[in-house]
Amino acid sequence: MNLWTEGDPVADTAAPDGPIETRWERRQFGAKLVNPANRRKLTIIVVGTGLAGGSAAATLAEAGYRVRSYCYQDSPRRAHSIAAQGGINAAKNYRNDGDSVYRLFYDTVKGGDFRARESNVYRLAQVSVNIIDQCVAQGVPFAREYGGLLDNRSFGGTQVSRTFYARGQTGQQLLLGAYQALERQIAAGNVEMHARHEMLELIVVDGRARGIVVRDLVTGEITTDFADAVVLASGGYGNVFFLSTNAKGCNVTASWRAHRQGALFANPCYTQIHPTCIPESGTHQSKLTLMSESLRNDGRVWVPVEAGDHRAPADIPEAERDYYLERIYPSFGNLVPRDIASRAAKNVCDEGRGVGPGGLGVYLDFADAIARLGRSAVEAKYGNLFEMYERITGEDPYVTPMRIYPAVHYTMGGLWVDYDLQSNLPGLFVVGEANFSDHGANRLGASALMQGLADGYFVLPNTINDYLAAGPFPAVSSSDEAVVAARAAVENRITSLLSVNGDRTVDSFHRELGHIMWEYCGMERTEEGLRKAISLVRSLREEFWTRVKVPGTGEQLNQNLERAGRVADFFELAELMCVDALHRAESCGGHFRAESQTPDGEALRHDDQFSYVAAWEFTGTGEPPVLHRETLEFQYVHPSQRSYK
Numbered sequence: 001m002n003l004w005t006e007g008d009p010v011a012d013t014a015a016p017d018g019p020i021e022t023r024w025e026r027r028q029f030g031a032k033l034v035n036p037a038n039r040r041k042l043t044i045i046v047v048g049t050g051l052a053g054g055s056a057a058a059t060l061a062e063a064g065y066r067v068r069s070y071c072y073q074d075s076p077r078r079a080h081s082i083a084a085q086g087g088i089n090a091a092k093n094y095r096n097d098g099d100s101v102y103r104l105f106y107d108t109v110k111g112g113d114f115r116a117r118e119s120n121v122y123r124l125a126q127v128s129v130n131i132i133d134q135c136v137a138q139g140v141p142f143a144r145e146y147g148g149l150l151d152n153r154s155f156g157g158t159q160v161s162r163t164f165y166a167r168g169q170t171g172q173q174l175l176l177g178a179y180q181a182l183e184r185q186i187a188a189g190n191v192e193m194h195a196r197h198e199m200l201e202l203i204v205v206d207g208r209a210r211g212i213v214v215r216d217l218v219t220g221e222i223t224t225d226f227a228d229a230v231v232l233a234s235g236g237y238g239n240v241f242f243l244s245t246n247a248k249g250c251n252v253t254a255s256w257r258a259h260r261q262g263a264l265f266a267n268p269c270y271t272q273i274h275p276t277c278i279p280e281s282g283t284h285q286s287k288l289t290l291m292s293e294s295l296r297n298d299g300r301v302w303v304p305v306e307a308g309d310h311r312a313p314a315d316i317p318e319a320e321r322d323y324y325l326e327r328i329y330p331s332f333g334n335l336v337p338r339d340i341a342s343r344a345a346k347n348v349c350d351e352g353r354g355v356g357p358g359g360l361g362v363y364l365d366f367a368d369a370i371a372r373l374g375r376s377a378v379e380a381k382y383g384n385l386f387e388m389y390e391r392i393t394g395e396d397p398y399v400t401p402m403r404i405y406p407a408v409h410y411t412m413g414g415l416w417v418d419y420d421l422q423s424n425l426p427g428l429f430v431v432g433e434a435n436f437s438d439h440g441a442n443r444l445g446a447s448a449l450m451q452g453l454a455d456g457y458f459v460l461p462n463t464i465n466d467y468l469a470a471g472p473f474p475a476v477s478s479s480d481e482a483v484v485a486a487r488a489a490v491e492n493r494i495t496s497l498l499s500v501n502g503d504r505t506v507d508s509f510h511r512e513l514g515h516i517m518w519e520y521c522g523m524e525r526t527e528e529g530l531r532k533a534i535s536l537v538r539s540l541r542e543e544f545w546t547r548v549k550v551p552g553t554g555e556q557l558n559q560n561l562e563r564a565g566r567v568a569d570f571f572e573l574a575e576l577m578c579v580d581a582l583h584r585a586e587s588c589g590g591h592f593r594a595e596s597q598t599p600d601g602e603a604l605r606h607d608d609q610f611s612y613v614a615a616w617e618f619t620g621t622g623e624p625p626v627l628h629r630e631t632l633e634f635q636y637v638h639p640s641q642r643s644y645k
């Protein structure tokens, strides 16, 4: 049986052509406007209150639209964005070290291994400078230098310092900024907030996204909500791997439900594996912890020169240590991009030179930085991260090098959107990690926060007007066929999950699914492994629907039921990820196909065959999806073999 079929190409018709420097300005000028009095007549649903959704809801309400905002946490400020640690990029060039909008654009296109759109990335770099001004005006306490100016540090894949940060809590501070802007609009009556509500279906009427079906997670009540446009800001799907650095609740349901209703899913196989996470410590674990990439500014990565050297790190003399990133990539050293650092760590561990339990770890050593800068300077920059590490491992990183290993961290794939951030379903907009738009096959550090806030504060509030100018659209009736069907689909699914009454927990299925994905669709993929994964995922999915045990009822707070629904969607997504990874018979960024590598083990792209976005259409559970290609053109940054040596 064919695993996929070929469809017509898809094009981003919203993107202007002409000189890249003025594309965004021209799009904004060309887009229709909605006058302030008319905005009050238009309603927008925003699903998600992380950096992307929180900033979008606040800004759209500030502009005068009526907004209804949803999240499944008990408060909008508990969105996963709160966990972001290291920083946010912006091309301010405060350091006067050669940075510019063009350089941020260049680094990001190259960092994404030439699999992102030039127009989007250029706009991201342009808007990055506004984000910092916006957040400073909100009172976000970015770190400052002695003289009072905003401080910067470096992240992987760049040779300039352009990352703004608030110790290791940048996401928290940025989210508090967006959250207070959102709360202001809630208090003003412009945003209606629905916390502890989960979107379980998208409602599409006459070809337009017009609403959602939600479940009240406390009472179990199912309701519908209608609007003139729907914005998904529902985050990434890294938890398909079970173990990841994402918050436990992160899931794909909102995006997947939209995909099932016709929204294309782009590049699902592009997963970011982050090189600096605390290694897994045992089978009891339900999540992994990130150690921010900012630590690679001062920490040096090494393993013993000899395989099987089990001495304590302090007993291994300098000459018997291999600072392999500095050795292999002298220009970027410890600050190579994440995909490169992750693979290098895997390679040294595969050679038997890994450290710690099971040999799945490498050292991140601060001894030099402490000797050079003093312990208090290191503490001031990274104190909370060191404390977190010590609390989890019981080892003091000021004295003993940290042990780190790559882990799933971010998903570059997501719902397909055009330059306006609109999906192929009119009226459905997708922002932040939930879309696929700006990072290509690999995301450079500190770029997700930049993208989420660019989308929410600046891009969407300009582009959505163009769509809404044709509104308000005809009122949707609860008895509309599409509404009745969407609601029934949600109710039937809940009934099905509760009625299986089998003998295996949801988590046991999720853990097994994650294991398959990590093994065959993780850091390294092969054709044989991916084919095997597809058949394993399929049979596990069938077993899930006959053996899962979901205790409790649907009319109460029931976290097993919530998780079961999310895992059911992860099963379908997992299969698509493997199909996408299988069809892309090249290596690029986070997608490393073992059959396609250079003689020195680097990712080998095949631009002649794969320089496109793979946008997949859903045709039914277990049915072959349809591949629509969007060709990528590079007029400014010409694809070349990435070299960080």
Ligand SMILES: Cc1cc2nc3c(=O)[nH]c(=O)nc-3n(C[C@H](O)[C@H](O)[C@H](O)COP(=O)(O)OP(=O)(O)OC[C@H]3O[C@@H](n4cnc5c(N)ncnc54)[C@H](O)[C@@H]3O)c2cc1C
Binding pocket: 047, 048, 049, 050, 051, 052, 053, 054, 070, 071, 072, 073, 076, 078, 079, 080, 081, 082, 083, 084, 085, 086, 087, 088, 170, 171, 197, 198, 199, 200, 233, 234, 235, 236, 245, 246, 247, 250, 251, 253, 254, 290, 409, 410, 431, 432, 433, 434, 445, 446, 447, 448, 449, 450, 452
């Ligand atoms: C540990 C960690 C550290 C990181 N550090 C950095 C960093 O330093 N710099 C950087 O640039 N990036 C960093 N990232 C990545 C970055 O944090 C995320 O990509 C980004 O915060 C995602 O923001 P978002 O608004 O798109 O989604 P999220 O913050 O994940 O928000 C998703 C929202 O959608 C809601 N939602 C989801 N599904 C539903 C549903 N079905 N119904 C109702 N609501 C729903 C949730 O309730 C939530 O409000 C880090 C990631 C991790 C895991």
